[in-house]
Amino acid sequence: MQITSKFTIAVHIVIAVDYFKDSQKVTSNFLAGSVGANPVIVRNVMGDLKNAGIISISQGKSGMALARVLEDITFYDVYRAVSCVSDEGLFHFHEKPNMDCPVGRNIHKVLDEELLGVQNAMEAQMKAVKLSDIVNKTRREIANEVNSQA
Amino acid sequence: MQITSKFTIAVHIVIAVDYFKDSQKVTSNFLAGSVGANPVIVRNVMGDLKNAGIISISQGKSGMALARVLEDITFYDVYRAVSCVSDEGLFHFHEKPNMDCPVGRNIHKVLDEELLGVQNAMEAQMKAVKLSDIVNKTRREIANEVNSQA
DNA sequence: GCCTCATGTAATGATAGTTATTACATGATA
DNA sequence: TATCATGTAATAACTATCATTACATGAGGC
Numbered sequence: 517m518q519i520t521s522k523f524t525i526a527v528h529i530v531i532a533v534d535y536f537k538d539s540q541k542v543t544s545n546f547l548a549g550s551v552g553a554n555p556v557i558v559r560n561v562m563g564d565l566k567n568a569g570i571i572s573i574s575q576g577k578s579g580m581a582l583a584r585v586l587e588d589i590t591f592y593d594v595y596r597a598v599s600c601v602s603d604e605g606l607f608h609f610h611e612k613p614n615m616d617c618p619v620g621r622n623i624h625k626v627l628d629e630e631l632l633g634v635q636n637a638m639e640a641q642m643k644a645v646k647l648s649d650i651v652n653k654t655r656r657e658i659a660n661e662v663n664s665q666a
Numbered sequence: 667m668q669i670t671s672k673f674t675i676a677v678h679i680v681i682a683v684d685y686f687k688d689s690q691k692v693t694s695n696f697l698a699g700s701v702g703a704n705p706v707i708v709r710n711v712m713g714d715l716k717n718a719g720i721i722s723i724s725q726g727k728s729g730m731a732l733a734r735v736l737e738d739i740t741f742y743d744v745y746r747a748v749s750c751v752s753d754e755g756l757f758h759f760h761e762k763p764n765m766d767c768p769v770g771r772n773i774h775k776v777l778d779e780e781l782l783g784v785q786n787a788m789e790a791q792m793k794a795v796k797l798s799d800i801v802n803k804t805r806r807e808i809a810n811e812v813n814s815q816a
Numbered sequence: 817g818c819c820t821c822a823t824g825t826a827a828t829g830a831t832a833g834t835t836a837t838t839a840c841a842t843g844a845t846a
Numbered sequence: 847t848a849t850c851a852t853g854t855a856a857t858a859a860c861t862a863t864c865a866t867t868a869c870a871t872g873a874g875g876c
């Protein structure tokens with residue numbers, strides 16, 4: 517099991533929208549080139565990010581732009597935007613526990629709270645990662661590249 | 667995306683093996699009845715739990731038994747036993763970021779550490795949940811049932 | 817020592833989710 | 847108004863999950 521690549525694509529998009537904002541017209545085709553995925557996939561993710569209020573989309577010269585400052589965007593916001601995890605929860609429960617069995621009859625009452633706790637721990641960590649830090653890290657890495665070449 | 671039901675099935679199995687150890691011969695068919703899943707699925711999960719050293723399997727009268735005390739089994743042990751998450755990691759990365767793009771070229775360097783941090787947070791919470799607590803909770807719930815009926 | 821029965825495993829199929837792709841309608845902006 | 851980007855529908859390939867049938871293997875009970 518893995519969380520769909522729509523999540524890393526979405527983060528990639530946010531980084532690129534910020535990074536190229538002064539040098540490029542950022543369109544779905546341009547982003548698809550950077551991400552290495554199909555433009556339709558990118559447009560769908562763009563739509564998710566727009567609906568979540570993370571980016572704004574214009575067809576004009578300005579192209580895409582961030583709708584909020586990077587400090588106010590976390591991994592969790594992006595993760596929610598692209599619906600990585602089913603509304604049923606992170607864990608898929610077996611669907612037909614036997615109600616005539618004392619264990620089967622109580623299995624949800626016994627596990628649901630702890631399973632939600634695990635999901636909450638994951639999501640809390642996602643809330644702790646700010647896109648501003650990610651973008652700063654990206655700029656540092658790119659700057660380092662140039663320095664090592666010189 | 668959801669974590670396979672093999673995880674909740676495996677936890678169900680551990681609970682049932684302990685709960686019925688004095689009253690029933692616990693076999694894959696019996697467990698399949700309690701879980702409400704196919705006996706082959708149950709046998710596969712049993713095999714995973716055996717390989718992880720969590721249960722021992724005998725064909726004789728004794729049936730299945732725990733190979734360790736419940737205090738020494740956590741959600742994480744069960745989660746590892748049934749291989750819920752790809753070895754590649756919890757997050758599926760888009761596979762062809764553009765190496766000619768400064769963002770695409772550095773996206774792994776920028777994200778891998780934080781993504782692993784999220785996965786670690788989830789797994790740390792799983793390590794904090796002991797099956798002994800889960801089994802005790804199960805026994806309490808079943809006891810409550812009887813009391814409410816009376 | 818043989819018989820029974822549970823486990824282990826292979827093979828197949830149904831279903832659903834993910835990603836890619838073509839195609840086209842819509843709508844904003846230059 | 848022409849252009850070009852977005853939005854979206856439809857289809858397909860691929861993979862993962864779960865169910866199911868079938869059968870070989872092997873351990874325990876008698």
